[in-house]
Amino acid sequence: MYKYVIYENGLDWVPYVAFGVTALVFLTFSIHALVLRKDRAAELSRLPLDD
Amino acid sequence: MTLSTTQQTITFDDKVVRQFMWASIIWGIVGMLVGVIIASQLNFHQLNVTQWLSFGRLRPLHTNAVIFAFVGNMMFAGIYYSTQRLCKARMASDLLSKIHFWGWQGIIVSAAITLPLGFTRGQEYAELIWPINIAVALIWVVFAVNFFWTLAKRNEPSLYVALWFYIATIITVAMLYIVNHISIPTSWTHSYTIFAGVQNALVQWWYGHNAVAFFLTTPILGIMYYFLPKAVERPVYSYRLSIVHFWSLVFIYIWAGPHHLLNTSLPKWLQMLGMFFSLMLWAPSWGGMLNGLLTLRGAWDKLRTDPVVKFFIAAVTFYGMSTFEGPLLSIRAVNALSHYSDWTIGHVHSGALGWNGLMAAGMFYWLTPRLYGTKLHSIPMANFHFWISIVGILLYVAAMWVSGIMQGLMLNSTNAAGTALTYPNFIETLTAIRPMMAFRIIGGAMYLVGMGLMLWNLWATARSGKPVNETREVAVIERGTVDNMGAKATFLADPVTYFFGGLFLLMGWIFLPRGADITALICALAFGFIAVKKFATSHVTWSQWYDRLLENWLPFTVLTFIAVALGGLIQIIPTVMVNRAKNMEDRIQQVYTPLELTGRDIYVSEGCYNCHSQMIRTMLPDVLRYGDYSRMGESIYDHPFQWGSKRTGPDLAREGGKYPHSWHFNHMMDPRSTSVGSNMPAYPHLFTTKFDQKTLPKKIAAMVQLGVPYPPMTAVEIKENAIKQGIEIVNTLKADKLSVSPDTQIVALIAYLQKLGKYDTPEVEEKLLKTVPELIPGPVNPDKNRSAAAGE
Numbered sequence: 103m104y105k106y107v108i109y110e111n112g113l114d115w116v117p118y119v120a121f122g123v124t125a126l127v128f129l130t131f132s133i134h135a136l137v138l139r140k141d142r143a144a145e146l147s148r149l150p151l152d153d
Numbered sequence: 154m155t156l157s158t159t160q161q162t163i164t165f166d167d168k169v170v171r172q173f174m175w176a177s178i179i180w181g182i183v184g185m186l187v188g189v190i191i192a193s194q195l196n197f198h199q200l201n202v203t204q205w206l207s208f209g210r211l212r213p214l215h216t217n218a219v220i221f222a223f224v225g226n227m228m229f230a231g232i233y234y235s236t237q238r239l240c241k242a243r244m245a246s247d248l249l250s251k252i253h254f255w256g257w258q259g260i261i262v263s264a265a266i267t268l269p270l271g272f273t274r275g276q277e278y279a280e281l282i283w284p285i286n287i288a289v290a291l292i293w294v295v296f297a298v299n300f301f302w303t304l305a306k307r308n309e310p311s312l313y314v315a316l317w318f319y320i321a322t323i324i325t326v327a328m329l330y331i332v333n334h335i336s337i338p339t340s341w342t343h344s345y346t347i348f349a350g351v352q353n354a355l356v357q358w359w360y361g362h363n364a365v366a367f368f369l370t371t372p373i374l375g376i377m378y379y380f381l382p383k384a385v386e387r388p389v390y391s392y393r394l395s396i397v398h399f400w401s402l403v404f405i406y407i408w409a410g411p412h413h414l415l416n417t418s419l420p421k422w423l424q425m426l427g428m429f430f431s432l433m434l435w436a437p438s439w440g441g442m443l444n445g446l447l448t449l450r451g452a453w454d455k456l457r458t459d460p461v462v463k464f465f466i467a468a469v470t471f472y473g474m475s476t477f478e479g480p481l482l483s484i485r486a487v488n489a490l491s492h493y494s495d496w497t498i499g500h501v502h503s504g505a506l507g508w509n510g511l512m513a514a515g516m517f518y519w520l521t522p523r524l525y526g527t528k529l530h531s532i533p534m535a536n537f538h539f540w541i542s543i544v545g546i547l548l549y550v551a552a553m554w555v556s557g558i559m560q561g562l563m564l565n566s567t568n569a570a571g572t573a574l575t576y577p578n579f580i581e582t583l584t585a586i587r588p589m590m591a592f593r594i595i596g597g598a599m600y601l602v603g604m605g606l607m608l609w610n611l612w613a614t615a616r617s618g619k620p621v622n623e624t625r626e627v628a629v630i631e632r633g634t635v636d637n638m639g640a641k642a643t644f645l646a647d648p649v650t651y652f653f654g655g656l657f658l659l660m661g662w663i664f665l666p667r668g669a670d671i672t673a674l675i676c677a678l679a680f681g682f683i684a685v686k687k688f689a690t691s692h693v694t695w696s697q698w699y700d701r702l703l704e705n706w707l708p709f710t711v712l713t714f715i716a717v718a719l720g721g722l723i724q725i726i727p728t729v730m731v732n733r734a735k736n737m738e739d740r741i742q743q744v745y746t747p748l749e750l751t752g753r754d755i756y757v758s759e760g761c762y763n764c765h766s767q768m769i770r771t772m773l774p775d776v777l778r779y780g781d782y783s784r785m786g787e788s789i790y791d792h793p794f795q796w797g798s799k800r801t802g803p804d805l806a807r808e809g810g811k812y813p814h815s816w817h818f819n820h821m822m823d824p825r826s827t828s829v830g831s832n833m834p835a836y837p838h839l840f841t842t843k844f845d846q847k848t849l850p851k852k853i854a855a856m857v858q859l860g861v862p863y864p865p866m867t868a869v870e871i872k873e874n875a876i877k878q879g880i881e882i883v884n885t886l887k888a889d890k891l892s893v894s895p896d897t898q899i900v901a902l903i904a905y906l907q908k909l910g911k912y913d914t915p916e917v918e919e920k921l922l923k924t925v926p927e928l929i930p931g932p933v934n935p936d937k938n939r940s941a942a943a944g945e
Contacts, residue, residue, distance in 0.1 A: 117426045119659050120723065124405055124433060126652065127716070131400040134699050135393035137692055142700070147388035147395075149239060149313040150379045 159629040161308070165237045167622045169250040170230050171524050174517055176258060177226035178608050181513070183265075184218030185601045191215055192594045194834070195801065196587065198824075201834035205269040208834055209760025213280040214268040219505060220278060222261045224369055227513040229253070229296070231376040232319050234520065236300065239316055239379065240307035241627040249299035256292035260285055272342040275757035275793045276357050278364050279333055283344040286334040293330070297323045304706040308630045312703050314395040318375030320710050321403045325367040325717045332721075333360035337858060339851045343754070347859060350742075350788035351419055352725075354796055358413040359721055366406040367717075369504065373512050374402075374441055377469065380516050381448050384461045390447035394440055401437040403713060405430050407720035412483035415492065416770040417796060418785045423724060424485065430720075431483030438476035445469035460535035464515030467543060471507025475500060489772055490565060493800040495586065496557025499550045506546045506600055514538065514607055521611045527618025534610045542603040549596030556589035564800075565774040574777050579803040580830040638705035643712070646698045647691070651684035740784045740912040742791070744861055745905070747853060748875040751844045752905025754852070755898050757793070759836065766797030767806045767909065780807040780910070787912050790861045802833060807910035814882055815889035817903045839899040846872050846896070878904055 194200045194208045201207040237244060244250050263285050267273075273280040281289070300323060304316070312320075333356055336344035348356050382389050389395060411419060411427025446469055449455070455462040478500050482491050491497060522529050529535060563582040566575035576582055643649070658680055661673030688695060702709050745753060756762075767788070769779045776782055783806050788794050797804075812820075819826050822840065824833040850868035857863050866874065879895030882903055886893060893899055 117422065117429045119662065120408060120426060120720075121429060121433075122659065123656055123719075124401070124408075124430070126655065127404045128397070128401045128436075130648065130652070132397050133688075133692070134696055135396040137696055138393055138396070143392040144388070146311055146313065146703075147382075147392035149309065149311065150235070150315070150382045151386070151388060152309075 160626050161629045162624060162626055163241070163243050164622050164624045165234075166244045166247060166250060167234070167524055168620065169244070169247075169254055170234045170520065171620060172254050173226045173230035173233065174520060174524070176254070177223055177230060177513060178517065178604070178611065180218055180222030180226060180261060181510075182601065182604050182608065184215055184223050185597065185604060187211055187215040187218060189594060189597045189601055192590070192597055195832055196590050196594065198832050198834055204271070204759075204836070204838045207759070207836075209763050210269050210271055210273075212763045213273060213277075213760060214265065216278055217264050217268065217280065218261070220364065220368060221264070224373075224505075224509045224513070225257065227509070227516065228322075228368075228372040228376070229257070230520070231380065231516055232300070232372060235315055235376065235379040236303055236319065239309060239313045240303055241309045241625070242303055242307050244299055245302035245306055246299055249295050249302075253292060253296045253299060256288065256295065260288050260292065263288070267342070271758040271760075273758060273760065274334075274336065274344065274346065275760075275762060275795065276333070276346065276353075276361075277762075277798060278361055279357065282342050283334070283336050283338050284341060286330075286336075290327070290331060290334075293323075293327055297327065301706065301710070305636060307635075308627045310630060310635045310704045312706060312709065313378070314389070314392070314399060315375040315379040317399050317709070317713070318371045318378065320706070321399075321713050321717065322367050322372040322375070324710060324714045325363065325371075325403070325407070328714070328718065328721070329360045329363050329367065333357060337855045339855050340848045343848065343852075345792040345852070345855050345859060347792075348794075349790055349792045349859065350794050351785045353792065353794040354414055354417070354419060355411065355423065356725060357794070359407075359410040359724060362410040362413060363407055365504070366409075369509055370406075371403065373509060374398075376512060376516060377441075377445050377465070380519060381445055381465050381469075384459070384465055384515070384519055385449055385452045385455060387448065387450075387452060390444050390450060394444045398437050398441040398444060400716070402434075402441065404716045404720070405433050405437060407717045408724065409434060409483070411724065412488070413798065414796070415483070415485050415488040416772055416775075417768050418771075418783050418787075420785075426724065428483050428485055431480045434476065435480050439473060442469055442473035442476070445472070460529075460532060460539055461515050461519045463536070463539050464511045464518065467539070468508050468511035468515060471503055471511065471546070475504040475508060478503065489770070490561040491557060492770075493766055493798070494557035494561040494564075495553040495589070495799075496561065497799065499553025499557060502553065503546065503550045506542070506549065510546075510600070511542065514542070514603075517607065517611060521614045522618070523623075524621060525615045525618030526621040527614060530610050530613035530617060534606055538603040538606045538610070541599050541606075545596045545599030545601075545603065547596070548599065549593050552589040552592035552596060556586040556593075559589070560586050564778070565772070567774055567777060571773055572777075574774065577778070579778075580828055583801070583832065584830050635704040636706060638701055638708050640708075642698075642701070643705070643708035646695075647684075647687060648695050648698055649712075651680070651687065655680050655684065739786075739914065741786045741914065742789050743908065743911045743913055744790055744863060745908060746874060746878055747849055747866075747871045748844075748878040748901050748904045749908045750852060750856070750905075751849060751875060752898075752901035752903070752908075755839070755844065755902050756905055757795070761805075762795045762797045764797075764799065764801035764833070766800050766804045767791075767794075768796035769804055769806045775804070779804045784912075787910070790856070792856070792859055792861075802831075805906070805909055809907045809909040809911050813889070814885045814903050814907070815891055817906055818886055818889075818891050818893070818899065821899055821902065836899075839902060840893055840897060842898045843894075843896050844875075844898045844901045846875065849875060875901075 190200070191208055191211050194211070204210070233244060233250070264281050267282055267285065268280060272282045274282065300319065304312070335347050337347060338344040346353060378389055378395060408430035409427055411423045412431045415424050415428065446466065449462070449466060456466060481487055482497065482500060518529060518535055560582045563576045563585060567573060568575065655677055658673050658677035662670050662677060665673055702712070769775050769781065769783045771782045788796070816827055820828065821836045823835050824831040850871045853863055853866065853871050876895055879900045882900050883893060883895045
């Protein structure tokens with residue numbers, strides 16, 4: 103297994119997989135941010151001003 | 154959210170905020186003063202007045218002071234102030250706060266003493282010796298316990314975005330610092346890192362880059378998300394954007410370290426990974442910057458009147474500029490020009506002075522009147538501080554851009570056929586950038602004056618009031634209504650299981666043998682399809698899971714840790730496996746003799762790596778100038794690696810045998826006697842100071858423990874070997890009518906320099922390995938090796 107990874111260009115695929123994983127994270131949280139209720143977002147964003 | 158009707162009066166611990174604030178300003182002035190001194194030393198070599206104040210020893214003091222003392226204390230001041238307010242709770246333990254403050258100052262003082270004495274680990278921003286490393290780890294744990302304990306007893310159910318950034322900072326810095334500082338001590342002041350060569354380079358820049366990311370960026374972003382809305386009295390522009398900003402930033406940042414090693418002998422897939430992720434960083438960084446700038450919507454008039462807003466907005470703008478420049482410099486073609494040049498120095502300072510420094514100033518001007526119950530002493534003086542800082546930064550950064558691009562172009566310039574260098578003499582390129590190096594002093598000095606004015610202004614403000622600890626009525630949260638999310642609810646939720654399931658299958662695509670890898674890929678795609686379908690039907694449940702996560706600090710912290718650990722593991726594990734002699738292509742570094750190893754320690758101790766690299770990149774101009782490009786195997790026994798990150802002097806990877814011993818002798822005594830126009834300091838103390846023979850056997854034993862194939866030698870044989878080689882060098886010097894004692898540091902350093910670039914074939918190394926009894930784990934006493942060998 104490692105022989106393939108180290109010597110046979112197996113690792114060339116790592117950047118693409120890493121990109122895919124990152125895109126997944128980015129998409130997941132973008133979707134979450136988009137579906138977040140407006141009143142909840144407003145409430146959370148006011149926390150520092152809640153003196 | 155469930156709040157009880159019970160009200161509680163709490164008094165915040167603002168004393169610790171004041172302490173960290175003053176410490177930050179004072180250490181900031183010290184660190185920047187050292188910066189101006191070392192910038193002057195580059196122009197006037199005569200300013201290297203003693204060995205303790207030479208450039209190579211002071212430069213680490215400057216970087217460590219600015220990063221850990223100035224920004225570190227500033228970060229702690231901001232975190233202690235905002236965490237208490239965002240949690241509506243006093244810090245959990247006053248004792249831990251005190252230990253944190255005084256422990257951190259003790260660490261800074263220890264660094265300020267040991268670095269000029271030449272006690273260093275020889276890795277950038279990781280120079281501090283191992284006892285101080287342990288102190289840093291312990292004090293960081295104290296800080297973490299105090300912080301998370303405060304989260305646990307908070308009276309606000311939801312964790313505001315600033316707290317997410319603080320959480321990411323605390324856990325990631327702990328992980329990076331511990332891994333990068335694992336060493337084997339050879340004395341109280343010296344140790345060898347367990348990593349060598351390419352592996353060391355990768356781990357170091359995984360740490361080094363993320364010291365910038367998670368020490369200089371994420372905590373300051375947290376501070377931005379708290380203090381900027383406070384200063385402009387309106388909420389952050391987009392809370393939704395802050396969610397995307399946080400998760401994409403912490404997830405992407407951790408992968409980008411290899412961009413510090415482009416065009417080197419680092420495996421290409423890692424270089425591509427570093428470049429790839431650095432470019433992706435543009436998106437979250439600019440998202441964060443825009444979120445900060447647009448928070449000012451409808452209040453842009455404050456820019457004219459309020460110095461705090463001026464500092465914050467300029468800082469966020471510098472954040473945007475430097476995070477645009479960083480990915481740009483990570484493009485391999487651009488990096489070929491910029492790396493090892495002043496361009497990188499300019500980039501770093503636009504971040505440190507512009508982003509960190511101006512955020513610190515804005516925060517301190519906002520905090521001081523509130524911490525002392527008074528008004529700011531002088532708004533015009535704060536405005537003057539702002540403008541002198543801006544002009545200073547621009548002068549500094551522009552000078553470094555011009556200098557870096559000019560020297561980069563000159564060093565890389567060849568004739569049309571690509572067969573000869575246009576500027577073969579390195580000094581010629583150095584002379585060309587001298588005026589720019591002078592402008593840097595002026596820019597840095599202007600910034601320093603601004604810092605002095607801030608100290609005076611804030612001191613006068615503090616004297617006009619008295620220390621105030623804010624008291625507030627808060628609604629006490631009912632225990633059990635938050636922080637009640639168990640492991641099952643956290644990890645067996647759909648978002649987590651689908652994410653890690655998909656990731657697991659993707660890993661199978663890479664690591665499984667042919668046939669099985671395609672199966673894994675098909676499964677991953679099918680899994681992704683199911684996840685999308687599931688999300689379409691139950692996205693509300695997914696959102697509820699995340700909302701719950703925001704009310705549960707421990708699961709949130711664990712998931713953040715997984716996000717940051719993932720990138721490091723994927724990069725480092727394959728490199729740990731590859732960095733073995735049997736995997737090297739065609740060359741294996743020759744093992745250092747005891748005297749050469751001693752010379753190497755002197756090289757590291759004097760901070761030569763601050764100006765000289767040991768890495769000939771896979772680029773034609775580098776090869777024409779310095780010789781055949783460096784191979785991975787040629788630094789396989791270098792604990793620590795010395796590839797460097799800046800060339801104020803030429804690369805030394807193939808220095809061995811280039812010049813006679815007498816040349817090095819004269820060069821170290823007076824660099825200008827051999828290299829006219831050089832700005833290198835002279836090292837006369839090396840000619841009178843004896844090298845350390847006492848700990849040499851322990852050093853060899855540590856090397857054996859780390860896998861370096863030394864033949865069995867007793868302590869006496871090791872010392873004899875060193876002196877014998879010293880006598881050979883001295884005899885050669887005598888032929889050139891130069892005399893020195895064979896046990897002096899200069900002799901050891903010459904031995905080391907003459908060894909640079911010497912290599913064997915892997916077959917020779919394999920034979921050598923067979924003669925060594927036991928490498929890992931090995932004894933610390935080399936005499937034990939001897940008996941083990943005799944017994945076989």
